[in-house]
Amino acid sequence: MLFNSIDFAIFLPIVFFIYWFVLNKTIKIQNIFIVIASYTFYSFWNWKFLALIFLSTFTDYCVGLALDNEENKTKRKIFLGISLIVNLGILGFFKYYNFFIDNFIKIFSFFGQEIKPSSLNVILPVGISFYTFQTMSYSIDVYNKKIKPCRDFFAFASFVSFFPQLVAGPIERAKNLLPQFIKKREFNYEKSVDGMRQILWGLFKKIVIADNCSEFVDLIFNNSSNLSGSTLALGAMLFAFQIYGDFSGYSDIAIGAARLFGINIMRNFNYPYFSRDIAEFWRRWHISLTSWFKDYLYIPLGGSRCNIWLKIRNTFAIFLVSGFWHGANWKFIAWGAINAIYFLPLLLTNKNRKNLDTIAKTRILPAPKELIQMLVTFCLTVFAWIFFRANNIDHALSIISKIFSLSFFTIPNFDGREKALELIIIICIFIAIEWLGREEQYAIARLENKLTKPLRYLFYYAIIATIFFFGGIEQQFIYFQF
């Protein structure tokens, strides 16, 4: 079930109504209902994979309880090992099996050993990378005694499977989300209105920005050999907006939908394209994953408080693993490596935490220097996105070689160029709205403080009309494949 589908538009109010009006007596019943609703939501893709969610839930629930009752260090390590083996095992098999098999075959054939390929037709279960990371973080936190284990199975199952963030995050931490399933939820008018507004903004980002960009991005990337450097550069830039609109749109809908149920989910995006350097970009892009890797990989490896070589190793580790997390393909690893290369100079010169505040905080427009910094960061990001979007590394390299040719200085030329112009105008308006709202959780948050009720309603109706008129062809969310 896609967030931008009628199925979800029917599903969400029904679940909302039952949750608040029928099953509002006890938290336990509400939690059981959340689990049922979440499993129903997931079964719209493939009900068979519900077993994997249940396995991951059950394992980490038991591991949590076992860790609580055990003080012996070796046994505690074994319990944590069980959680890691189960979760990473599920992930490894479904996501990386064929990748490893194919690469082993290539390595052996390089040394003259021919091996018969035995790749399996493994279907990647939607959301597997998200919920396995979420449950694993719970076991690691319990192991490190940062949190107490959850004894209520349904509260824990709700934490793992909560439908707004089940299939594409944000990857929540038990410390933030789990307590919310244990204490009684009260309906809050302001919170719910805010949730609705964030859903609307998320839909706009997904349907108008991402889905429209997708049409041109697919056209340009699929015909890259026949197109000029300028057209390919435009395609890469549109992909930057596609992936932002798609994923941050998804996150907005997830956060907004969760708020309707009295649950606060962590923020996942903080206007990343207004970043002044790559370090700032990574503090603002896919925050839940970046912070996950920081907490559970980068810091345990020593973080930045170590010698220069370890700093380099740790930086590459976090970016390469992050790239590999996205998919079983060398292009994602290359994407991670490029970002590591971008990040390292800042880290080594201690400039990685230079830009921590909001850009042009008290001003309407950025200073020229800030503008240049933003543009440079954006261009670097777009360059890296080419690897992310291309079919493979060779494809990415062929696109880059064309971009860095004389054909870059020609006018972009492709089918539907006029329609693309319309889209670029919409993107400009979108950037302006995001810029004006850059200090908020999402661009149109707290609108009640800025506009009168009639104007506010008018603005909402304008967004709905834009979605209706300019909406692109319905596409699956990009991050579902991860």
Added chain:
Amino acid sequence: MKKFLINTFIFILPILIVTFPLDYLISYYLKKSHSFSGELEVWNDIYEKKAGCDIAIYGSSRAWVHINPKILEDSLKYSVYNFGIDGHYFWLQYLRHLELVKYNRKPKVIILSVDNFSLQKRIELYQPEQFLPYMLYNKDIIKYTSSFKGYKKYDYYVPLLRYAGKRKVLKTCLRFFLKGYSKKNFREKGFVGMERTWNSDLDKAKEKIGEYKIKIDPKTLELFENFIRECIESNIKLIFVYCPEYIEGQHFVKNRKQIINIYKKLAIKYKLIYLDYSEDEISKNRDLFYNANHLNKNGAEIFSKKLAHDLKLYI
């Protein structure tokens, strides 16, 4: 909670109120459009009960651009209408038949243009916009278009939803709304002669695809046979016509003979007339075509006269 529900309702209410009128308005103006190869003009005639005729011509674009009803009318002295539907095979040709007999008097004679492609089925719905103004709650359209990749189930039931994101359609409607629309039709009684010269489609296709085999869709074949029985039961005289096809293009489809044999066998089985022009002199003259499957305006005129002459023997 009460406040939230009331405010949500107040917010949604205007949207609900405008949904039906807006749907009606967009559909109204879209019907006036002559785009989509003039398909909407034919659908309008059908739904507005203006398509009743003695002789109905069915088929794909090979009916639409080949058989001029005016020439047939002059020669046979019957009213004729060409219901050829561009880019669609028998599955949707049958939908048009169904709607025709539902809203108009049934024809006495049906001339069905059959060809290599009639019995296959597309995956995607070609020119889906032509169904937009008529598809809301229309059971026949739902039945015959929902198996294609085109519309989602809610598009057939939720007003306005099917227009979401259809920028081209909405712009057309807006233009008509603001500037008015042209009353001059693209088609005349469903027909339009193509003033085109021979293009390189065949050479390009040969180079790109080479020879290929057409996959016959069993359900379409079943529907095709049911249609024959339906015509016999309704006392409608059914005539199969294989329109001219440029001779060099005939080697393109590997199983062409097998497909033609299906029509021949069905014609024998149900005692139908089958007129085959695929080896006629017209099929050997490239100047009469604009591509291997389609006659140009001049070719269509020559063929229509020939067909009218031959039909005199049977009608």
